[in-house]
Amino acid sequence: MNPSSRKHHEIKCIVWDLDNTLWEGILLENDDVQLRPGIRKIIQDLDNRGILHSIASRNDYGFATAKLEEFGLLDYFLYPEINWDAKSESISRIQKNLNIAMAALMFIDDSPFERDEVEHAYPEVVCVDSANLETLLDDARLIPRFITGDSRKRRFMYKQNIERKNLEDSYKGPRGDFLAELKMRFTISPAVEDDLQRAEELTVRTNQLNTTGKVYGYSELHALINSPNHQLLVADLTDKYGSHGKIGLALIEEKAESWHLHLFLMSCRVMSYGVGSVFLTHILSKAKRAGKRLLVDFIQTDRNRMLYITFKFTNFKEIETGNDGYVLLENDLSVIQDMPSHLELIIK
Amino acid sequence: MEQNNRIRAFIEANMAAIDEEITLNDSDNIFENGFVDSMFAMQLVAFIENEFAIQLSNEDLDLRNFNSVENVVKFLDNKKNS
Numbered sequence: 001m002n003p004s005s006r007k008h009h010e011i012k013c014i015v016w017d018l019d020n021t022l023w024e025g026i027l028l029e030n031d032d033v034q035l036r037p038g039i040r041k042i043i044q045d046l047d048n049r050g051i052l053h054s055i056a057s058r059n060d061y062g063f064a065t066a067k068l069e070e071f072g073l074l075d076y077f078l079y080p081e082i083n084w085d086a087k088s089e090s091i092s093r094i095q096k097n098l099n100i101a102m103a104a105l106m107f108i109d110d111s112p113f114e115r116d117e118v119e120h121a122y123p124e125v126v127c128v129d130s131a132n133l134e135t136l137l138d139d140a141r142l143i144p145r146f147i148t149g150d151s152r153k154r155r156f157m158y159k160q161n162i163e164r165k166n167l168e169d170s171y172k173g174p175r176g177d178f179l180a181e182l183k184m185r186f187t188i189s190p191a192v193e194d195d196l197q198r199a200e201e202l203t204v205r206t207n208q209l210n211t212t213g214k215v216y217g218y219s220e221l222h223a224l225i226n227s228p229n230h231q232l233l234v235a236d237l238t239d240k241y242g243s244h245g246k247i248g249l250a251l252i253e254e255k256a257e258s259w260h261l262h263l264f265l266m267s268c269r270v271m272s273y274g275v276g277s278v279f280l281t282h283i284l285s286k287a288k289r290a291g292k293r294l295l296v297d298f299i300q301t302d303r304n305r306m307l308y309i310t311f312k313f314t315n316f317k318e319i320e321t322g323n324d325g326y327v328l329l330e331n332d333l334s335v336i337q338d339m340p341s342h343l344e345l346i347i348k
Numbered sequence: 349m350e351q352n353n354r355i356r357a358f359i360e361a362n363m364a365a366i367d368e369e370i371t372l373n374d375s376d377n378i379f380e381n382g383f384v385d386s387m388f389a390m391q392l393v394a395f396i397e398n399e400f401a402i403q404l405s406n407e408d409l410d411l412r413n414f415n416s417v418e419n420v421v422k423f424l425d426n427k428k429n430s
Contacts, residue, residue, distance in 0.1 A: 174361070175361075176363070271386060277384060278385075306386050306389070309389045310384075312406075313389045337384060
């Protein structure tokens with residue numbers, strides 16, 4: 001794959017209707033509804049591929065979750081929206097809770113009215129008629145190029161995030177104390193061959209904390225880890241709830257006068273933990289020790305302003321601007337903030 | 349002065365790794381007293397944009413405009429007068 005190729009369209013979460021979609025019949029009229037044939041396999045297969053599931057159903061929450069529990073499927077669904085609100089509102093809440101793009105959602109419902117209502121509010125959402133599920137598992141948008149260890153664990157990682165969020169919401173003290181409470185361990189290491197599938201996956205999936213949005217393919221990354229003048233770094237985060245997996249990636253080219261950061265990204269799942277800045281601070285200190293200034297390619301999109309602001313607040317200056325939102329940022333390394341004390345940093 | 353208090357209160361409440369014991373003075377460099385992460389950077393920008401009804405351009409987003417309560421206030425004054 002060419003590094004400059006744009007992202008392909010990938011679905012990260014399917015939002016299911018229940019009545020006459022997931023099961024046959026209407027639960028509030030008949031308590032003995034049956035799962036649609038093949039639906040269990042669809043849900044489990046997609047879950048194994050790292051695609052998430054959620055629910056937007058106008059239904060009674062208690063009855064519907066009890067039925068899902070009876071089918072042994074309740075655990076598969078994150079942030080289920082079972083209520084009497086418009087489905088577009090449910091979808092909007094799911095999107096915010098998962099912190100993914102609308103275009104990464106697929107909505108499956110038997111009712112043309114509900115699909116139209118969602119499509120009208122959010123044209124980016126992929127709406128599918130539940131009559132057409134036979135070929136769903138072959139839909140290219142639901143087939144990731146690699147299934148990595150991280151993708152298989154994705155649902156569990158989101159569930160752990162829900163627990164962290166509950167802790168955060170119930171936490172009364174300052175945010176720094178909450179972060180300390182998590183007992184985070186952040187590990188930065190040079191990428192090895194086993195990391196590369198996940199590294200490619202990160203370049204495809206990460207939009208918000210991503211300097212360029214460029215996709216790097218496996219073979220290209222493979223060449224880079226063997227290149228004498230490149231460093232490919234991966235970052236990993238664990239805390240008291242478990243592992244977030246490999247969530248950060250940086251590609252540095254070592255030049256005569258400078259280090260040039262061509263790619264820097266952090267999974268949006270860990271956005272609230274401050275580790276992106278720890279990663280960046282590490283690279284800044286490393287460049288300073290090597291006696292080089294640091295340059296960064298940045299392509300501004302409608303989704304990565306947060307990262308742009310982070311770089312500017314880390315004392316980067318724009319020294320060149322180009323087409324399509326491109327800017328070259330420079331840091332003279334005169335000011336580097338101290339590492340925060342609320343996490344344990346491990347450099348390999 | 350009221351403006352300073354609003355900004356200081358926001359920073360103290362939202363900045364990760366800022367010590368509870370520390371009282372932030374208007375001239376203290378907030379980037380030296382705490383750890384700036386993406387969340388805080390974004391929250392600070394969103395707070396200033398909403399609270400003072402302005403849009404920050406790329407040029408405005410300079411560390412020196414935001415590294416102390418004093419400098420944020422100075423920046424806002426310049427912005428209003430320009």
